Amino acid sequence: MTEVFKFGGASVKDAEGIKNLARIVKLNKDKQLLVVISAMGKTTNALEELTNAYVNQQEDIHQIFERIKEYHESIMMQLFEDPGHPVFDDIANSFVEIDWILEEEPHEDYDYIYDQIVSLGELVSTKIVSTYLDHIGIKNKWLDARSFIHTDNTYREGQVNWTKTEAAIQAKVSPILMDRVVITQGFIGGTSENFTTTLGREGSDYTAAIFASCLKAAAVTIWKDVPGVLNADPKLFPDTIKYEELSYRDALEMTYYGATVIHPKTIKPLQNSGIPLLVKPFLAPEENGTKITESNVFITEPAIIVKKNQVLVTISTKDLAFITEEHLCEIYGLLAQAHVKTNTMQLSAISFSLGFDWDERKFTKLSSLLRDNYAFKYNAGLTLITVRHYKPDVLKKLVDGKTVLLEQLSRHTAQLVVKL
The missing domain is CATH 3.30.2130.10 (VC0802-like)
Known part of the structure; x- marks a missing residue:
């Protein structure tokens, strides 16, 4: 059966992170894997800054954009070394899409502009990761999530059309998984008019749940920079404890109230399909992390x-x-x-x-x-x-x-x- 892995921005923030992702994929080479990847590091924040600069017609628009491009080029140089590698042209062409937007007068709908610009972070990161996996001999297929996650026109909060989404994923993604890893983007979807939407900030977890539900996956694993689901933010509280297991209900409540380790919409599709959710540390993939299922485990630590x-x-x-x-x-x-x-x-x-x-x-x-x-x-x-x-x-x-x-x-x- 298929398993879905999701890697957030922290896990692909640099070349070492991408190499670590590749190691985790290799460790699971016997599985049918669909891998959902976020934008690299703080790219989404940088693209939000670019969007605001563009809407407000600030003078530093192109400086912000250059920093974003240079960040990705630096990572590619460490992964591929040869500046003549085709990936450099591929990513440069992707960034041209933003250049076209910046040349126009800002659209009156801020949320629409936001989605067209900020979504590029995921598209670029997945192209780089997919190319690197090919480069080291891991057979994979890059897919554009916008062709599979069908939403309405609610920009920045796209509402998923589950019927169309499930039909597209089952018809086109399942056959590919038979002989190669699938690499796709979190956070983004597409409208019937072929405009890009996003699923809400930090929505890559939700993307993983959507694909898993439609594929009837065996499990979803979210790879994080923490040992699992903790009872508090370790940056704010020094004496946190890790939950070994959580019920869907407790996980739903925690995410609803703002626990950032999982996106709020992630749990329900998995609960409906009875798919376990694992939250594991990407620097220690052999550890158990936290398992979230339809369990009756009682939380004793607030x-x-x-x-x-x-x-x-x-x-x-x-x-x-x-x-x-x-x-x-x-x-x-x-x-x-x-x-x-x-x-x-x-x-x-x-x-x-x-x-x-x-x-x-x-x-x-x-x-x-x-x-x-x-x-x-x-x-x-x-x-x-x-x-x-x-x-x-x-x-x-x-x-x-x-x-x-x-x-x-x-x-x-x-x-x-x-x-x-």
Whole structure:
């Protein structure tokens, strides 16, 4: 049976990372493998910077773009050494697609522009990896994910047409896997008009789940720079522990609340198909990592998820009337129009508070939509701390020295919006 491997940007950030990916593929040479790969290192961030510079018509557009090209050329020189290798022309031609965009006046739809530019990171990284695997004798086929992941026209948040996607993958990908490794991109999809969409930031995990579900794969392995799924971010908490096993339910909850080790949409397609998800360290592929299945394992160590750069908005009617179901219905409609996803919320008699990731464009749009019928105030630069299977002493320690602006406790989950 097929297995799906997903390698994120950290695992292909340099030539050594790509060589390590090749070693992992060789270790699994007896399997039918489909490999999903993200953009290299911080390329997505750099392409976002380029997109914003282009939209705002900044003077440093071409300097930003040159840095991106030089970064990839440096990696290719270390992998292939010969500057006459065909891969250099292939990648240069790929970058020309962005040159064409930059020569035009910016399209009025920012999200559309974003997807056309930022998606190139995955296309370039997979071409380099595929060529390197060929170079060292690993037979593989590069596939353009946009021909298989069919979405609607919701740019930056493409909604997958599962019927078309499954038909395309089963008809065209399955036969190739019989005799070679398949290399494809995470994060990106295509519309019926052949425009590029993306599946949401960090969406490569979701891509792996889509391919796995459609191929009825035996397992999905996400290769990370951590030993597995930890109970907290090791950069913020020195005494983290690794979960050996998690249930789909707990993994879903953790990703929903912002655990960055797995994309939030990844779990459900795998749960529906009963496909195990493994999270393993790419520098120690022999280790077990964390296994996520339909298990009844109980978490005893609280999971702590920290999301920074939050904004807390408190909404009330202009006449300070009670917040009714009709008001909530209208407010949620406005949130949908502004493409704002809430991370936490709380209702009182005359106000409704909600927290979400700061995004200046979305916040500006939501503000303009609210202004007609509602009064509102907000605080930005906040941090949301979510604790699954919380304990009182853990919460007390987490808020020590901080100002708590919102606290929400349920049976298993505590959420705290704090000001540092």
